[in-house]
Amino acid sequence: MRVLGILGSPHKDGGSAQLLLSALKAAEKEGAKTEIVSVYDGEIKPCIGCIHNEEPVCKFPCIFDDFGKSILEKINQADGLIFSTPIYWFAPSGPLKILIDRITCLENMISYGEPSYMEGKVVGAIAVGADAGGPWTCGYLITTFTSMGAIIPPWGIAYSYKGNKAIWDDKALMDVINIGLLVIKMIKLLKRGEKSQLTYIDNKNLLNEIRSEVLKELKHIKEFENYGRKTISRGNI
Numbered sequence: 001m002r003v004l005g006i007l008g009s010p011h012k013d014g015g016s017a018q019l020l021l022s023a024l025k026a027a028e029k030e031g032a033k034t035e036i037v038s039v040y041d042g043e044i045k046p047c048i049g050c051i052h053n054e055e056p057v058c059k060f061p062c063i064f065d066d067f068g069k070s071i072l073e074k075i076n077q078a079d080g081l082i083f084s085t086p087i088y089w090f091a092p093s094g095p096l097k098i099l100i101d102r103i104t105c106l107e108n109m110i111s112y113g114e115p116s117y118m119e120g121k122v123v124g125a126i127a128v129g130a131d132a133g134g135p136w137t138c139g140y141l142i143t144t145f146t147s148m149g150a151i152i153p154p155w156g157i158a159y160s161y162k163g164n165k166a167i168w169d170d171k172a173l174m175d176v177i178n179i180g181l182l183v184i185k186m187i188k189l190l191k192r193g194e195k196s197q198l199t200y201i202d203n204k205n206l207l208n209e210i211r212s213e214v215l216k217e218l219k220h221i222k223e224f225e226n227y228g229r230k231t232i233s234r235g236n237i
């Protein structure tokens with residue numbers, strides 16, 4: 001069971017990375033092999049919409065030979081995907097949106113008489129911000145991926161407004177641990193017919209264990225006293 005974590009943040013130790021690593025560690029405890037890629041680690045050319053050409057050429061592999069293509073190949077190989085993005089104006093970060101547009105080449109295999117290559121992949125969504133837009137950002141992600149044929153597990157979204165202190169947000173941390181566990185439980189159910197409870201678990205020992213593992217990996221994470229925008233409040237949307 002391969003799970004690819006896709007980081008939508010330029011910060012390898014930021015809140016999105018902290019929660020993504022936590023979700024992947026939970027997935028590993030359920031038996032997953034995990035890998036992480038960042039959309040900021042290379043060039044991802046924007047989609048040029050060749051799906052609309054008279055002779056449609058939008059198919060996997062994408063026509064662009066760039067870093068985006070290597071991520072698309074990893075996506076194609078994965079059984080599960082966990083996206084973790086900073087909230088940039090109520091939405092995923094720009095490079096992640098560009099990657100999502102490029103995923104059209106996997107979905108558009110339906111135009112070539114094949115199923116969408118996204119069909120049956122299990123997808124979880126995590127968003128980290130400073131004040132607002134978590135459900136909108138996660139909602140965008142899960143709406144898009146179910147529309148490509150992917151499967152969203154129960155409890156499949158999580159968000160925090162604690163910015164680069166997200167690892168200390170107990171509710172969000174428990175939520176992403178559940179994403180990691182449930183992505184794998186869904187894969188086991190779909191691929192092997194293995195049934196298990198798809199219930200949200202609240203397990204403080206597991207939470208502390210995963211937090212300390214992630215903190216060890218990201219040793220340089222410090223608590224920032226005055227993090228966050230203090231002057232503007234948009235409420236918790």
Ligand SMILES: Cc1cc2nc3c(=O)[nH]c(=O)nc-3n(C[C@H](O)[C@H](O)[C@H](O)COP(=O)(O)O)c2cc1C
Nearest residue numbers: 009014015016086087088089090129130131132163
């Ligand atoms: C361009 C930009 C737009 C942002 N828009 C929002 C927003 O709409 N809602 C929000 O809660 N935070 C917003 N933020 C704050 C980031 O989401 C926040 O800094 C977050 O911690 C970044 O995640 P990271 O630590 O994983 O990089 C914005 C930040 C930037 C740079």
